[in-house]
Each structure stands twice: as C-alpha cells, then as structure tokens.
Amino acid sequence: MRLQLEVWRQDHANDPGRFERYQVDEAGAEMSVLELLDMLNAQLVDEGREPVAFDHDCREGICGSCGVMVEGRPHGPVDYTPSCLQRLRSFSDGDTVRIEPFRSEAFPVLRDLVVDRSGLDRIIASGGYVSTPTNAATEALTMPVNRNEADQAMDFAACIGCGACVAACPNAAAQLFTGAKVAHMASLPQGQVERAERVRAMVDTMETDFGSCTNMGECEPACPADIPLRVIAELNREYRKALWQHRRTEEPDRRGIRWLSRLRTGPWWQSDPDERPPGGG
Amino acid sequence: MIADLDQRRAVGPEIHGAAPTGDLAELWEQHQLDLKLVNPPNRRKFKVIVVGTGLAGAGAAATLSELGYQVEAFTFHDAPRRAHSVAAQGGINAAKAYKADGDSVERFFRDTVKGGDFRTREADAYRLAELSVRVIDHMTAQGVPFAREYGGGIATRSFGGVQVSRTFYARGQTGQQLQIAGSQQLLKEVGAGRLKLNTRTEMLDLIVSEGRAVGIVVRDLVTGEIRPVTAHAVVLATGGYGNAYYKSTLAKSSNVSATWRAHKRGALFANPCYVQFHPTSLPLNSEWQSKVTLMSESLRNDGRVWVPAQPGDDRPPNEIPEEERDYYLERLYPSFGNLAPRDISSRAAKAQLDAGKGVGPLRNGVYLDFSDAIARLGRKTIEDRYSNLFELYIDATGEDPWTEPMRIAPGPHFVMGGLWTDYDGMSSIPGLFVGGEASFNYHGANRLGANSLLSASVDGWFVLPWTVPNYLAPQLGTAPLPEDHPDVQATVRQVREQLDALLSVGGTRGPDYFHKELGELLWDHVGVERNAHSLAKGADAIRDLREEFWRDVRVVGHGQQLNQELERAGRVADFLEQAELMALDALDREESAGAHFRTEHQTEEGEARRDDENWANTSAWAPPGPDGRPVRRSEPLTFERVPLATRSYK
Numbered sequence: 055m056r057l058q059l060e061v062w063r064q065d066h067a068n069d070p071g072r073f074e075r076y077q078v079d080e081a082g083a084e085m086s087v088l089e090l091l092d093m094l095n096a097q098l099v100d101e102g103r104e105p106v107a108f109d110h111d112c113r114e115g116i117c118g119s120c121g122v123m124v125e126g127r128p129h130g131p132v133d134y135t136p137s138c139l140q141r142l143r144s145f146s147d148g149d150t151v152r153i154e155p156f157r158s159e160a161f162p163v164l165r166d167l168v169v170d171r172s173g174l175d176r177i178i179a180s181g182g183y184v185s186t187p188t189n190a191a192t193e194a195l196t197m198p199v200n201r202n203e204a205d206q207a208m209d210f211a212a213c214i215g216c217g218a219c220v221a222a223c224p225n226a227a228a229q230l231f232t233g234a235k236v237a238h239m240a241s242l243p244q245g246q247v248e249r250a251e252r253v254r255a256m257v258d259t260m261e262t263d264f265g266s267c268t269n270m271g272e273c274e275p276a277c278p279a280d281i282p283l284r285v286i287a288e289l290n291r292e293y294r295k296a297l298w299q300h301r302r303t304e305e306p307d308r309r310g311i312r313w314l315s316r317l318r319t320g321p322w323w324q325s326d327p328d329e330r331p332p333g334g335g
Numbered sequence: 336m337i338a339d340l341d342q343r344r345a346v347g348p349e350i351h352g353a354a355p356t357g358d359l360a361e362l363w364e365q366h367q368l369d370l371k372l373v374n375p376p377n378r379r380k381f382k383v384i385v386v387g388t389g390l391a392g393a394g395a396a397a398t399l400s401e402l403g404y405q406v407e408a409f410t411f412h413d414a415p416r417r418a419h420s421v422a423a424q425g426g427i428n429a430a431k432a433y434k435a436d437g438d439s440v441e442r443f444f445r446d447t448v449k450g451g452d453f454r455t456r457e458a459d460a461y462r463l464a465e466l467s468v469r470v471i472d473h474m475t476a477q478g479v480p481f482a483r484e485y486g487g488g489i490a491t492r493s494f495g496g497v498q499v500s501r502t503f504y505a506r507g508q509t510g511q512q513l514q515i516a517g518s519q520q521l522l523k524e525v526g527a528g529r530l531k532l533n534t535r536t537e538m539l540d541l542i543v544s545e546g547r548a549v550g551i552v553v554r555d556l557v558t559g560e561i562r563p564v565t566a567h568a569v570v571l572a573t574g575g576y577g578n579a580y581y582k583s584t585l586a587k588s589s590n591v592s593a594t595w596r597a598h599k600r601g602a603l604f605a606n607p608c609y610v611q612f613h614p615t616s617l618p619l620n621s622e623w624q625s626k627v628t629l630m631s632e633s634l635r636n637d638g639r640v641w642v643p644a645q646p647g648d649d650r651p652p653n654e655i656p657e658e659e660r661d662y663y664l665e666r667l668y669p670s671f672g673n674l675a676p677r678d679i680s681s682r683a684a685k686a687q688l689d690a691g692k693g694v695g696p697l698r699n700g701v702y703l704d705f706s707d708a709i710a711r712l713g714r715k716t717i718e719d720r721y722s723n724l725f726e727l728y729i730d731a732t733g734e735d736p737w738t739e740p741m742r743i744a745p746g747p748h749f750v751m752g753g754l755w756t757d758y759d760g761m762s763s764i765p766g767l768f769v770g771g772e773a774s775f776n777y778h779g780a781n782r783l784g785a786n787s788l789l790s791a792s793v794d795g796w797f798v799l800p801w802t803v804p805n806y807l808a809p810q811l812g813t814a815p816l817p818e819d820h821p822d823v824q825a826t827v828r829q830v831r832e833q834l835d836a837l838l839s840v841g842g843t844r845g846p847d848y849f850h851k852e853l854g855e856l857l858w859d860h861v862g863v864e865r866n867a868h869s870l871a872k873g874a875d876a877i878r879d880l881r882e883e884f885w886r887d888v889r890v891v892g893h894g895q896q897l898n899q900e901l902e903r904a905g906r907v908a909d910f911l912e913q914a915e916l917m918a919l920d921a922l923d924r925e926e927s928a929g930a931h932f933r934t935e936h937q938t939e940e941g942e943a944r945r946d947d948e949n950w951a952n953t954s955a956w957a958p959p960g961p962d963g964r965p966v967r968r969s970e971p972l973t974f975e976r977v978p979l980a981t982r983s984y985k
Binding site: 065066082084085086088089092093096098099100102103104105107109110111112113114115116117118119135139141164165168170171172174175176178179180181182183184185186187188189190191192193194195197198199200201204205207208211212214215238239242244245 | 398401412413414419469475478506508511512516518522523526534588620624625628629730731845847889891897
C-alpha cells in the first residue's frame with residue numbers, strides 16, 4: 055500500500071524541528087512501524103538524504119529501546135504494543151501517517167525521533183534495587199515465595215522501561231513506571247528490608263524530573279508490558295506507609311543524632327532552623 | 336585445498352590457557368587463594384573500564400564498584416538495561432539439583448563439555464557448573480521473580496540437550512529479569528556516586544601501550560565527540576557477532592566492533608567459525624522483515640517437530656493425517672527426541688528443507704506442534720508456560736498456534752567464538768579482560784540451551800571481580816596513562832581517520848546494503864553446513880564485497896552529530912573484515928565439531944565426525960602479519976574427567 059508519512063525532523067536538541075512529508079509506495083500490512091521507517095530510510099539514503107534517526111534494537115518488544123508517537127499515540131494505534139510490534143494492519147492505502155518522537159517535557163528530543171529518557175534511570179538509581187553485595191546471598195531456597203505472589207511480582211517486573219507511560223500522560227508523570235518497580239519489590243520477601251526507604255527515595259527523585267499524576271489513566275493502554283494501573287495505587291499506599299513509618303521511627307532518631315552532633319559543633323541558635331531539635335525553637 | 340589454505344593463513348606457535356592443574360572440583364577454590372588481593376583502601380587508586388552493560392558487563396562493573404575500585408562503564412544504548420541479554424527468553428541453567436533427577440555439578444559439567452562436542456577447556460566448564468549455584472542465589476536475592484512451585488520453592492524445567500531439569504526461568508523473560516536486576520545493581524552504584532556510567536557512548540578502539548591494554552577511545556553518539564579514556568584495566572563485555580549474518584536473532588545494533596578492534600590491536604580471536612543456528616526461529620516471510628524472531632527453545636519441551644512425509648505436500652497441517660507426518664527428531668534421535676541439541680536440530684531441519692519438505696508459503700520452515708501437549712496437559716498449563724511466546728508468534732505471523740502448528744526454522748543465534756581468554760578471563764593482551772558472549776569461553780563448538788545467561792552471569796558476578804584485582808595488585812602506585820601520551824594520541828588519531836575515511840568515500844549505497852549482501856554470503860557459504868570449496872569461494876566473495884564497500888559506500892551526514900548511518904557504517908566495515916576470518920577458520924578446521932559441520936567430515940549416518948587427533952584444540956587467530964595472512968595458533972585441549980566420546984543423542 056502507498057502511505058504518506060509526516061515525520062518529525064529535528065537536527066539536534068536546540069533545533070526547533072519541523073514535520074517533513076514523504077511517500078512510501080510499497081508498505082506491507084505485516085510490516086512494523088519500525089520496518090516502515092527502515093523502508094523510508096533506505097529510500098532517503100538512496101536519494102543521498104539523511105535518514106530518520108530513531109531508537110530501536112531487539113525488535114521483539116523486550117528491550118524498550120523503541121518508541122515513537124504514531125498519529126499522536128505512544129508506540130502506535132494498537133494498545134499494549136511496542137512500536138516494533140505495531141503492524142501496519144490498521145492503515146490502508148492512501149493513508150497519511152504522522153510519526154513523531156515521544157512528546158513529553160521529561161524527554162527532550164536529541165534528534166528526529168530519538169529522545170533522552172535518562173530520567174527513568176535516575177529514578178531506579180535512587181532506590182529501585184535490592185542492596186545485595188555480590189557473594190553475600192544465602193541459598194535461594196531459604197526464602198520461599200508463594201507462587202501467586204511470585205507471579206504477581208513478575209507481572210510488575212515485566213516493565214520494559216520504554217517510557218510510553220510518560221509520553222501518554224498529559225502531565226508527563228512517571229507513576230506507572232515507578233509504581234511497577236516499587237510494587238515488584240514490595241511483593242517479594244527480598245524487597246522488605248529497604249521497602250520504606252526505597253519508595254521514599256524513588257518518589258522524591260520522580261517528582262524532580264517528572265510531572266504529577268492526576269489519575270487520568272492514559273498510561274495503562276500505552277504500556278507494552280501490560281503494567282496494570284493499580285501499581286499507582288500500590289505506589290501511593292507504599293509511599294504513605296513509608297512516610298508514616300518515617301515519622302514514627304527513623305526521623306526522631308535522626309533528629310536526635312543531629313541534635314547531639316550540633317551540641318558538639320555549636321549552639322542550636324546558630325544553626326539552620328530546619329536542623330533544630332523538635333520543639334527547640 | 337591445502338595449498339590454497341597456506342596462501343590464506345599462516346600457522347603460529349601453540350598457546351596455553353594457563354588453567355591450573357589438579358582436581359577439577361577444587362581448582363577454582365585453590366586458584367582463588369593464588370589470586371592476588373588489593374587492600375580495601377588501595378582499591379580506589381585503581382580505575383577499571385567496563386564496556387557493555389549486559390549481564391557480564393553490569394555484573395563486573397557493579398561488583399568491582401562495590402569492592403571500591405573506580406569503575407567507568409560504557410554502553411552505546413541510552414540505558415544500561417537495553418543490552419541484548421534482555422532478550423534471552425528461556426532460562427538459566429544451574430546445578431542446584433532441586434529435583435530428584437540425578438543432577439549435580441559434575442553432571443552439569445559433563446553435559447556442557449559433551450554438548451560443546453569436546454572443544455572447550457575442562458577447567459573452565461567445571462567452574463561454570465560450580466558457580467552456577469551461586470548465580471541463582473545471587474539473582475534471587477536481588478529480587479528476580481523466578482517461577483515458583485506451589486510450596487514456595489523455585490521451579491525448574493528441562494532444556495534441549497540434557498535429561499535433567501536444571502533450567503531456572505522467569506516466565507518467558509528470564510534474560511530480561513536477570514538483565515534488569517544487573518542494571519539495577521549498576522545504577523545503585525551510579526546513584527551512590529561510586530560508578531561513572533556513560534550511555535550513548537561507543538567504544539571505537541582499544542589503547543595498547545607497551546603491550547598492555549591501558550584504555551579505550553570512545554565516540555559520544557549524540558555530539559560526535561571522540562575522546563580517550565585511560566585506566567589500569569579494560570573489561571570488554573560487548574556480546575557476540577551473530578549479526579554478521581544480517582538476519583539473525585540478535586538485536587539490530589549488536590556488533591563485533593569492540594572485540595574486532597581489540598583483535599586488530601593484537602588480541603587473539605578464537606574459533607570464529609563456531610556459530611550456533613537456533614532451531615526455533617521464525618521463518619522469514621518477506622524481504623522487509625528486519626530480523627529473525629526467536630522463539631524460545633523451551634517450546635521444544637512440549638512441542639513436537641514434524642514435516643509432511645512426502646515432499647511438496649501442500650495440504651494445511653491439520654489435514655495431514657498422523658501417518659503421513661514425519662516426526663523426524665523423534666525418529667532419528669529416540670532418546671532425546673524433540674530436545675536434541677541445537678546444532679543437531681538445526682541440521683536435521685535443514686536436511687528436511689533441502690529434501691523439499693519445508694512448510695509455509697516460502698517452504699522454509701518445519702512444524703512445531705502443540706496439539707498433543709494441549710490435549711495432555713490442558714490449555715491452562717501451556718498458557719502458564721508459554722503464553723507470551725504464543726502471543727509473540729500470533730503477532731509476528733497472524734497465525735494461531737492454539738489451532739495450527741507453529742512454523743520454525745534455523746536462524747543464526749549465538750556465537751561460541753570470541754576473543755580468546757585464559758582461565759582468568761584475560762585476553763592475550765595483558766590488562767584486557769573479556770566476559771560473556773564476547774569471549775570464546777565455556778561452550779566449545781556448541782552451546783547448551785540456557786548456558787548463555789549463565790556464562791555471562793558467572794563471568795560478570797563471580798569470575799572477573801576475582802581475577803581483575805589479581806592483575807591490578809602489582810600495579811599499585813602507577814597512574815593511568817595521561818591523555819596526551821603519544822600512544823593515546825595515536826589511537827585517537829587513527830579513530831578519527833577511520834571515521835573520516837567512511838564519511839569521505841562518497842559512494843552510492845548505504846551501509847545496510849553491504850550488510851545484507853554480507854549476510855547472504857555468510858548464510859550461503861558459512862551456514863549450517865559448510866564445505867571447503869564453498870568456504871574458499873565465500874571468503875573471496877567477502878573480500879570482494881569489502882573492497883566494494885570501501886569504494887562505494889555512502890555515509891550521509893557528518894561526524895559531529897547523532898549519525899546512526901555513520902555508526903552502522905563502522906560496524907559493517909568491521910563485520911566485513913571479521914566475516915572473512917569466520918570463513919577462513921571454517922576452512923582451516925578440517926573436521927566437523929558441534930555447530931561447525933563440514934560435509935566432508937561426516938559419518939555414514941550423516942553425523943558430525945570430529946578429528947580428535949588433529950583438532951582437539953582451540954584455534955586462536957592473531958591479526959595478519961606483514962604478509963597479510965592471519966596467523967592461526969592453537970591451544971591444545973585435553974580431556975581427563977570426561978573421556979573423549981562421540982556425541983550420541985540417538
């Protein structure tokens with residue numbers, strides 16, 4: 055089939071960018087959105103023009119590299135499907151297809167359809183792990199896990215980190231991504247020790263780079279890994295619980311320690327007001 | 336052919352892998368006592384570069400960073416999690432022996448040596464089996480949601496080539512879960528400010544000074560900036576070269592450049608001809624299909640492989656009665672049946688295709704049929720085991736495996752060859768370590784299913800963090816080479832020159848055109864079956880194609896920007912060189928072993944015939960000498976624990 059393409063071209067991060075129109079004459083219904091871009095690029099290279107830059111790698115829906123907006127929808131017209139597995143079946147001869155990068159303030163465009171999603175890794179780096187030094191683990195069977203809980207953890211852990219949830223969100227929020235990791239860890243015994251600290255740190259980082267969730271629910275159908283919306287409820291619950299725990303246990307201790315250290319360095323009235331001991335002025 | 340061969344390659348002196356001798360079961364433990372240690376306060380004085388953030392790279396980088404070394408990690412991806420380890424579906428082997436099926440470290444070791452058709456070091460294969468147990472513990476502790484039994488224990492399944500159940504899995508996404516766990520550990524170190532991670536940064540050369548690996552030259556893929564990074568040691572964990580075939584099961588950007596450029600600096604390249612063709616890939620349907628989609632081999636646990644008994648039988652599969660089907664794997668290999676090892680399954684499939692019994696529109700596949708398993712176990716059980724694979728299949732083909740059999744075909748998948756390393760994972764260049772698929776280690780001439788995630792994990796988490804410090808310890812008090820050192824500057828200059836050369840050819844065809852051509856040459860001449868005549872022809876054709884590339888490639892755009900065409904061109908240029916060595920190695924190795932099947936060397940029954948007298952060794956190639964011929968060296972292999980035997984999966 056013949057398709058008219060409107061593709062976002064932007065030479066570098068500071069270039070304002072524009073749509074350019076191309077025509078592809080022999081697109082097949084079985085081709086993926088990325089194979090359509092391959093076809094277009096082969097055509098452009100043949101004409102000596104610069105091909106469209108786009109991220110992609112495994113083309114099996116697992117690496118999370120790919121992600122473009124097709125007709126304004128992250129990844130493409132089919133729900134729950136990454137760009138590499140979006141076939142052109144939903145288009146017909148003569149259609150115009152608009153392809154642009156993930157549109158989100160959290161994801162600056164680097165070139166054409168390539169965006170910077172490093173904010174997602176910053177969330178993980180702030181707490182999305184279990185701290186287990188290599189060689190310290192005990193025999194795995196000493197920690198039995200209920201089969202259903204393991205299954206559920208796997209559902210949450212399936213996130214491929216593509217960022218479509220953020221691109222789908224009118225607020226550029228990363229709650230689905232963060233919630234998936236928090237829920238994965240919280241549903242396994244391995245995740246318990248750092249449970250409260252993890253969610254606090256991850257949410258704090260999330261809120262510096264991304265927008266706020268207003269429960270629009272746009273993220274769920276955009277997710278190629280079927281992460282369920284309830285991870286956001288899970289995230290909120292974990293976060294509230296962690297804050298409560300924080301007040302109840304950790305913070306008074308910490309304040310006490312700060313207060314003691316202050317005694318050694320100088321009187322409290324010379325200190326930062328935030329650092330003063332409880333009720334101390 | 337010998338005369339011709341001598342014009343193509345020279346033969347150099349033997350090499351040895353420095354594996355310690357003694358009882359295999361105690362070797363690694365003993366060796367650890369011999370490895371030198373670095374005092375904790377001194378560790379931060381050492382800098383280690385890790386290239387690649389897959390299972391091997393992330394594991395090594397995170398662990399060395401935890402230990403206190405300065406680690407700088409590099410990936411050409413935008414995030415460490417994207418590395419191709421993420422795509423492995425089926426599972427990871429470990430000799431946990433959680434089932435009463437007679438498994439043990441010893442048995443796993445034997446299976447690995449035997450599966451590799453006796454072309455691997457016993458010591459290394461034993462260590463792989465021994466450390467497999469720790470890998471499962473470590474990955475479980477990191478929160479990898481391995482599949483569980485009802486009692487809370489960890490579930491296992493059996494995989495091609497073995498008769499016990501030792502494969503651990505996380506649904507059909509085992510690689511993804513291990514990879515995400517590894518990259519989380521890496522990011523934990525980044526978050527703590529201990530490890531510097533460079534994303535979208537590609538290694539373009541290795542810096543060698545006074546015979547040691549002292550750094551790398553990288554290109555920032557966003558700005559195009561070229562810069563050197565120096566360190567006390569370099570770890571390459573950059574994956575395999577299967578993408579030389581263009582249409583392979585690998586991710587599109589997987590490439591040989593890091594290891595090939597290290598080879599050009601002197602690192603020996605071992606067994607480049609050992610390429611595993613995965614028997615359960617999806618057959619290609621059209622020219623625009625961008626790669627071969629892999630279906631996990633675990634499907635062969637429950638699927639039965641068959642073709643119509645008569646060539647050219649065009650009936651839909653469900654209309655072919657039972658007695659007119661040929662379940663050829665069950666017929667030819669009764670004890671292993673559909674679980675016969677990959678090389679045997681791939682070759683058997685190729686034989687059916689050659690006999691005109693291929694199925695599907697292009698007659699390029701065989702059937703994998705689940706109807707018996709669904710009838711026996713119920714749809715729910717099959718769904719639990721393979722739902723995502725079935726979905727993948729439906730999406731890719733538009734056909735429904737619940738009602739008609741899948742179609743599968745062999746596709747280039749994993750390479751057993753790679754940079755040669757010693758028992759410590761160090762290449763022939765001191766200070767250059769190699770882990771995971773980038774190295775040649777563990778798998779011999781054929782890798783067992785679910786051993787690739789394992790070997791990458793073992794290297795990354797449990798070998799390199801012990802052996803790299805042993806190399807560093809004596810260097811206490813030395814600093815990494817300054818960036819203005821002539822050896823550093825010379826390498827940077829050469830990298831710039833190569834990029835300029837690519838950009839200035841000004842030809843008519845993009846790098847992808849040459850890559851596709853190369854893929855076809857390799858598939859035809861260095862494929863599932865090889866013979867001397869065709870290999871020599873293939874090697875010549877590859878050389879011609881390479882010359883054509885340098886005359887006619889067109890790389891649009893410039894070097895000071897994000898330029899994916901330039902990235903591709905550099906990778907294709909390296910494939911065009913490395914592919915010739917693949918053909919040459921296959922031509923040189925006058926025997927059949929594992930995945931390397933030379934039609935001249937087969938038994939009357941059509942099975943591979945090894946030549947243990949002359950070829951019980953590893954070929955390790957040095958870059959061409961002044962006469963332009965690559966130099967083949969050999970590491971002799973001895974088998975004391977597992978007596979040499981002909982593989983039989985009958």
